[in-house]
Amino acid sequence: MALGPELALSxxxxxxxxxxxxxxxxxxxxxxxLERTTPGPDTRMIDAQGRAVLPGLVDPHTHMLYALDRMDEMELRHQGRGYLEILAAGGGILKSMRDFRATDDDTLAARLLERLKEAVASGTVALEVKSGYGLSLKEEMRALGVIEKVRKLTAFPIVPTLMAAHALLPDVEREAYLKECDQAATRAAKAGLAKAADVFVEEGVFTPEEGRRLLTHARQAGLRVRLHADELAPSGGAELAAELGAVSADHLTAATDEGLAEMARAGVTAVVLPGTSFFLHRAPLAAERVRQAGLIAALATDCNPGSSPFRSMAMMVALAFHQNRFTVAEALTMATINAAHVIGEALSLGSLTVGKRCSLFVLSGEDVRDLVYRPGAPLAWAVVESGRVLIGQGRPTEEVATWTIS
Ligand SMILES: [Zn+2]
Known part of the structure; x- marks a missing residue:
């Protein structure tokens, strides 16, 4: 695997x-x-007492803006029901769409905020949030508005993505909805409410032809382009990502070797989502396939109510090591500098470099391997975002406590 801009951990x-x-x-x-530095009267010193200090983790793929959980569906799946059966009974993304539409902006914002706080508590210093449960022009624009509200309230680096093309509702005409997606891209780009557009290219969702059309329009509107690709079956998503020179193609658990190789040649980053494989009991994308293809890879939670309710990037580092078999160095690179690249922030985040944001993840111990050795443990002794201490001594600070929706 090509580790990307920074070839090894130092x-x-x-x-x-x-x-x-x-x-x-x-x-x-x-x-x-210390020899080069003269502390002033306002200088604040934090002594990490030998603990490991890492660049803060970056989560480049989340659907964190949703209304309600889907725990019932999790149990149905556990009893052996398939997703299509759940969907036919009005569950799955249809439930998330109904829940979203029935929930007011403030409630949605409050829930996003709670999930964001949980992400921060496990080392995340920037993340992407997609729309995609509104599934109409009006509701998708409302979703982007709620994300913007939380971004402003917290001054936290939240990078919004328009994902109107997350699903096609059964009672909606195909061509009419594609036009709504185009309109949403134009409006979102103009209003600065999205940085990227994402399309779910998969058998039974959107075809590669539709993906090409939507993403070409989105790019012309000024958005970066990304794809959900080949999650369930080889559907031409990886190949389309390569053809378009997309920023990333995400999931890829069912991508062909040729598709992955084309992505590598086109410089498309593969976003690996081990939480989804874990939660759905599916085979993960093997690290060896990523290495063989010579791909640059990043790591994300895919945080969503149906297939990956994780908010912790630290947990994803552990899963990437144990399930996908990435090395610790690969997984950390994927969760920092490469993830920052996917959200367009590689020049400001993802490594400890002079000139970049002072965004840090300070572990409770001195060895970074704790991240994979103790999955799920509360490992953050401190989390610093652009110089603001958000977690101190393992607890949220007063600043985080003020993040509330009235
Ligand atoms: Zn996703």
Whole structure:
């Protein structure tokens, strides 16, 4: 696998970081940094006491804006019912659409906020949030408005993606809905409410031809383009991502080797979603296939009510190691700099570099392998976002406590 811009993890034993106005201005061995630094009266010192300090984790693929859980569906699946059967009974994404439409903006924002806080508590310092449960022009624009509200309230780096093409409702005419998706892309780009557009290209959802049309329009409107590709069956999604030169193709558990190789040649990042494979008891995308194809890969939660309710990127690092068989260094690279690249923030996030945001994940222990050795443990001793301490001594700080929807 190509690890991307930073080819290997580098470690500073006994290091220090200096930040000013939210950005890293110096870092290196503590003794050297202290020699170069003159603390002012307002300088705040945090002694991590030998703990491991990592770049904060970046989650580049979430559907975190949803109204209600789908625990009943989880139990039905456990009893052996298939997704199509659940969908035919009005469950699945149809339930999420109904729940979304029946929930007011403030309630949706409050729920997004709670999930965001949970993500932060496990080391996330930036994330993507997709629309995609509104499934009409009006409701998709409402979704983007709620994401924007939470972004403004928290000043947290939330990167919004329009995913009107998440599903086609059974009572909606195909061509009419494709036109609504185009209109949503035009409006979202104009209003600055989305940075990217995403289309679910899969057998039974949107065809590669429809994906090409929607994403070509979205790109012309000024959005970056991404795809949900080949999750259930090889559906031409990886090949389309390569053809379009998309930023990423995500899922890929059923992609062909040729499709993956085409993505690698076109520089498309593969976003690996181990939470979904885990939660649906499906075979994960093997690290070896990603390496063989020479792909740049990133890691994400896919946080959504149906197939991956995870909010923790730390947990994804653990799953990527144990399930997909990525190395610790690969999984960390995928969850930091490569994930930052997918949301268009590689120049400001994803590594500890002078000039980038001071966004840090400080572990409770001194060894980064704790992330894969103790999956699910509360491992954040501190989380710093652009110089703001959001988690301190393992607990949310006062600033996070003020993030509430009245
Ligand atoms: Zn997804």
């Amino acid at each position: 470690e500073i034993a006994d290091g220090a970081i200096v930040a000013h106005r939210g950005k890293i201005v110096d870092l290196g061995p503590t003794a050297e940094v």
